[in-house]
Amino acid sequence: MKNSRIKIAIQKSGRLRAESINFLQSRGLVFDEESNNLIIPCEGREIDIISIRDDDIPEYIFRGAVDFGIVGKNVIVENDIPVFGLENLNFGICNLTVAVPENSDIQTIGDLNGMRIATSYPRILSQFLQKNRIHAAIIQIRGATEITPKLNLADAICDLVQTGRTLKENQIKELLTIMQSQAVLIGAKPEPFNIDL
Amino acid sequence: MNQALITPEIPKGTRDFLPADMAKRIYVMEKIKNTFVNFGYDTIETPVIEYAKTLLGKYGDEGNKQIYSFDDNGGRKIALRFDQTVPFARLVASNYQNLPMPFKRYQISRVWRADKPAKGRYREFYQCDIDIIGTKNLLSEAEITRVIYSTFNALAFEKFIIKFNSRRLINDIFASLGISKDKFTDVLRILDKLGKIGEKATENELGKLLPKQSVEDLLRILNIKGSNQEKLKSIESYASKETIEEVKEYLDLCDSFGVPEKNLILDISLARGLDYYTGIVFEVYLTDIEIGAVCAGGRYDNLCSLFSDKEFSGVGVAFGFDRIVLAMEELGMLKQIKLNAEVLVTYFDKESLNESIKIAKELQEAGINTEIYFEPASLGKQMKYADKKGIQFVVICGPEEIKKNEANVKIMQIGKQKSIPRTQLVSYLTGFKKI
Numbered sequence: 001m002k003n004s005r006i007k008i009a010i011q012k013s014g015r016l017r018a019e020s021i022n023f024l025q026s027r028g029l030v031f032d033e034e035s036n037n038l039i040i041p042c043e044g045r046e047i048d049i050i051s052i053r054d055d056d057i058p059e060y061i062f063r064g065a066v067d068f069g070i071v072g073k074n075v076i077v078e079n080d081i082p083v084f085g086l087e088n089l090n091f092g093i094c095n096l097t098v099a100v101p102e103n104s105d106i107q108t109i110g111d112l113n114g115m116r117i118a119t120s121y122p123r124i125l126s127q128f129l130q131k132n133r134i135h136a137a138i139i140q141i142r143g144a145t146e147i148t149p150k151l152n153l154a155d156a157i158c159d160l161v162q163t164g165r166t167l168k169e170n171q172i173k174e175l176l177t178i179m180q181s182q183a184v185l186i187g188a189k190p191e192p193f194n195i196d197l
Numbered sequence: 198m199n200q201a202l203i204t205p206e207i208p209k210g211t212r213d214f215l216p217a218d219m220a221k222r223i224y225v226m227e228k229i230k231n232t233f234v235n236f237g238y239d240t241i242e243t244p245v246i247e248y249a250k251t252l253l254g255k256y257g258d259e260g261n262k263q264i265y266s267f268d269d270n271g272g273r274k275i276a277l278r279f280d281q282t283v284p285f286a287r288l289v290a291s292n293y294q295n296l297p298m299p300f301k302r303y304q305i306s307r308v309w310r311a312d313k314p315a316k317g318r319y320r321e322f323y324q325c326d327i328d329i330i331g332t333k334n335l336l337s338e339a340e341i342t343r344v345i346y347s348t349f350n351a352l353a354f355e356k357f358i359i360k361f362n363s364r365r366l367i368n369d370i371f372a373s374l375g376i377s378k379d380k381f382t383d384v385l386r387i388l389d390k391l392g393k394i395g396e397k398a399t400e401n402e403l404g405k406l407l408p409k410q411s412v413e414d415l416l417r418i419l420n421i422k423g424s425n426q427e428k429l430k431s432i433e434s435y436a437s438k439e440t441i442e443e444v445k446e447y448l449d450l451c452d453s454f455g456v457p458e459k460n461l462i463l464d465i466s467l468a469r470g471l472d473y474y475t476g477i478v479f480e481v482y483l484t485d486i487e488i489g490a491v492c493a494g495g496r497y498d499n500l501c502s503l504f505s506d507k508e509f510s511g512v513g514v515a516f517g518f519d520r521i522v523l524a525m526e527e528l529g530m531l532k533q534i535k536l537n538a539e540v541l542v543t544y545f546d547k548e549s550l551n552e553s554i555k556i557a558k559e560l561q562e563a564g565i566n567t568e569i570y571f572e573p574a575s576l577g578k579q580m581k582y583a584d585k586k587g588i589q590f591v592v593i594c595g596p597e598e599i600k601k602n603e604a605n606v607k608i609m610q611i612g613k614q615k616s617i618p619r620t621q622l623v624s625y626l627t628g629f630k631k632i
Contacts, residue, residue: 114606114611116628135611136628138628139624
């Protein structure tokens with residue numbers, strides 16, 4: 001049986017969840033935001049809000065399991081899945097940044113040569129290094145990269161920076177920005193997001 | 198004893214390959230092979246030597262002259278493999294009961310031709326073939342076209358043209374121009390040389406065989422320009438409906454396979470110089486370099502019948518491996534190909550040798566191609582060795598490093614040295630591969 005309900009995926013937990021809910025409510029959707037269900041139906045609409053890991057959202061859309069999703073631009077670029085960006089949502093604004101310990105000898109992009117860079121964004125970082133002809137070791141980890149220099153696991157990190165507070169708390173400073181990111185509404189087709197469909 | 202030395206030389210038209218060349222050749226061959234495998238082709242092998250009678254008379258007069266043949270020690274007439282298609286047909290004729298039909302296979306091996314050596318033309322060279330037999334469905338021609346397209350794509354060629362023609366189309370055109378059947382082969386031979394000898398010479402040669410009007414009409418047809426569909430439209434009146442439909446169907450299938458129109462061109466003057474093609478024929482040319490056809494083949498309906506009463510229709514192409522390598526070399530497409538070793542572990546002294554071997558073993562087990570230097574020579578000498586081989590990393594393993602439980606890696610390309618905890622060596626080196 002064909003399920004004709006429109007499905008919109010948002011982050012299950014994390015920095016974009018609350019604002020994603022705000023955005024959907026601002027477009028007139030009414031749903032129980034406190035619910036622990038992973039599928040929350042909208043009142044009076046043939047629409048479901050789906051909560052999944054943000055890394056999985058582009059894949060779900062590409063496979064046709066959900067119709068729309070809200071993710072950080074960084075997630076779309078890192079996963080390299082052909083989905084369509086429909087609208088910049090002007091929240092979750094942050095930079096993907098290469099940062100180094102405050103007392104580091106690394107002063108310029110060229111100093112990254114030969115260094116260990118810890119990141120959860122190996123693809124974006126790799127493309128950046130390749131473009132700039134930097135030979136460095138990408139140390140792939142899943143999160144909390146800011147701790148790696150202290151543990152002598154990396155000489156630099158490449159991570160999302162929103163306010164810069166986390167860096168500061170860990171005596172790390174920004175060296176350069178690779179890309180700017182924000183929450184983006186994505187879909188499987190280049191059609192405008194029209195939930196009154 | 199004062200014995201006369203033998204001059205270390207090899208026969209004309211043959212080549213030795215040193216490791217740097219072999220690395221490039223293997224890279225190209227793997228790309229081609231992987232494309233074949235990706236389309237589900239399996240491989241076979243046939244002997245280098247065949248009975249001469251198996252090969253003679255299959256490649257036209259020119260081909261016959263170029264077959265290497267000799268009497269073996271038992272006085273049997275033997276010939277060296279001239280191409281892979283005829284031995285393949287012979288193999289099928291004696292094994293078809295055991296083969297799944299339709300049968301498709303790829304084959305990459307050496308062939309020998311006593312041709313006049315020239316740039317990109319050797320007496321010993323590789324062919325990379327695919328053939329599909331046991332079906333007359335045009336889907337097989339279209340698949341082969343797609344394999345050609347994918348192969349040149351995989352090799353990163355940006356500009357190449359797959360020229361094709363239909364033997365039936367040519368036959369129809371000849372018949373409609375009143376050219377008698379007994380002259381078809383001779384006319385085809387002349388047309389095949391059109392690109393080489395030019396239009397004027399072709400006109401003269403044809404004039405010896407055909408009336409003036411036929412020559413004029415023929416050349417006019419050959420000169421028709423436009424898209425494939427436009428060309429077909431212009432020659433519609435010279436060919437039967439079925440013939441035109443066949444070419445149209447082939448083009449539609451190629452379109453479904455995603456072969457771009459710009460890479461696939463109907464060339465009515467294309468008349469492969471071999472005797473056994475009966476349907477669609479192909480030739481592939483690289484736009485950026487004049488090196489001749491880099492791939493050629495077509496439909497052969499009658500070949501297996503020489504070896505068996507059973508009829509096998511087949512279609513196949515041979516990739517000119519050596520020409521492709523030469524073209525890629527000249528176009529600078531193989532510059533990044535390195536020798537196998539990625540890491541050299543130094544041999545500092547006898548005390549540290551054990552640790553050097555341990556490091557090398559650890560890296561090898563992690564899938565990093567690693568070698569160890571064979572002598573406790575000066576570091577400079579070992580670095581020079583690494584440099585000469587284009588090795589990317591040198592792991593320096595001396596008493597100092599062992600004491601500190603560190604690994605000291607020199608990244609050759611940037612000349613920088615980096616110390617890291619010994620336990621991080623594998624993740625550090627694989628970290629560079631992520632780029």
